[in-house]
Amino acid sequence: MRELTQENYYEDKAYLTNSRFKRYQQCQAKALAVDIGEWVEDRDETPLLLGNYVHSYFESPEAHEKFLAENGDKLLAKTGKNKGNLKSDFVIGDKMIESLKDDDGFNNLYHGYSDDDVQKEMIVFGEIEGVPVKGKLDSVNVSRGYFVDLKTMKSIYSDEWNAELRKRVPAAVNNILGFGYHGQLALYRELLKQMTGREFRPYIVAVSKENVPDRDILKIDEEWLEEGLNKLKSEIVGVWKVIQGEKEPEKCGRCDFCRSQKKLTGAIKLSDLIGE
Template identity: 80%
Template sequence: MTQQLTQENYYGDTNFLTNSRYKRYQQCQAKAFAVDNGSWVEDRDETALLLGNYVHSYFESPEAHDQFLAEHGEKLLAKTGKNKGNLKADFVIGDKMIESLKNDDGFANLYHGFPDDNVQKEMIVFGEIEGVPVKGKLDSVNLTRGYFVDLKTMKSIYNKEWSEELRKKVRVAANNIIGFGYHGQLALYRELLRQMTGQEFRPWILAVSKENVPDKEILGIDDEFLEEGLSKLKSDIVEVWAVIQGNQKPKACGYCDYCRSQKKIGPVVYLSELIGE
């Protein structure tokens, strides 16, 4: 019997699989397993994660934002240059994003609900997918009106960029959703909510851009994409869990920083092979 999930033990618990952990194993099982067992430490830029949490915590509650600033405030400040001691440029943009949303009635009604609505912030959901215990945290759930909202920060919404998955140029918001697997994430959360409540919920993404003048939209995901995302997760999750549990050897992608650190020179690789990939 696993322990009951609470706000205090949620992040330390490893008895349940999270979407973010699942996605790490999708990228490279060998690296994710090495990170989990402490034999590899990721060297990554925290800026995007900190910015997202900076904006999220503000709309969760004043207490949550104060706690975030107490824990991470030093990382938000410039250490050198003429801006020393003030917010770094990335987080000045964060303040602009917050201002853009907090003065928007449409956002307030959706994210915080109406006065008589039962809205829960950072609600923990959990259940099983293909027998694997899974958990998640939802930004805002309107239990009265049957929907939940995921607040996503994006570099743009309507600019275009190349999508490897779709093999064409698409709007940045679409590339974010497909490229980062947000359709699978929201489909997973919808399924866990259904298991917990017996009700169907509609997921919405509240996208806000990191542009100097932030853009914002409520984005819906068509059912076909939600079904595709959940189907993909179901097809892979049992293998991922078997690797995490030590019942199956992790596969190496061969190209990430961890795999490069383990690499030994092997057979010659010909140009035709590189082109053929």
């Protein structure tokens, strides 16, 4: 396996990443089509840009300047009364940054103290069930044995329904469980352990996209970390076999790619639809 660097990390396909794995969880056929260039995803890149906008600021001034240089035109409004100025999404991004940058609790956790060994955008790698996996961690405090993932969320505490738990929960719960962040953090912890032989504590710093952003430090319970990692372990070998061409990809039947491949072959009964 080639050595992973900041320069080749994103172009490398020899390792599986958590985000790529999650795409295969959603629909193997679509994810493979995207990987081999047969399908181009049509998706709003604003949430990703906003997340990177906030992340790069807290990585370093140089990283933020590089992000602005590479993406500056995507952040500006092209039409309307706001033409030439930051789009409203990124005005919120500035408010999110302002809410965190002078918060001592955040700074001590994310940046550490003066004598701490803190590594930003640290690359971790290893194997899960024999599959090569890699990741990049926002902030790792090597001295104190923990790492931090900075997550931007629509809200942290707004009341939402969770179908799996069958009750109303704070929005952060749906965000973490819905996007599989508990599995992501458990994966990163495992890769760190493989690399260092040490146990690291994972934390999430959540900051909301509200007009007055909310923020909190979240700790994932051990049982949720185990549940997330076990789910990943149970599916990762099958996903890797699809990527390696050893297994035919399964279609979800509902995504845009599957709809594009659909052929009408018969009628569906209303009772069958209700049963679904």
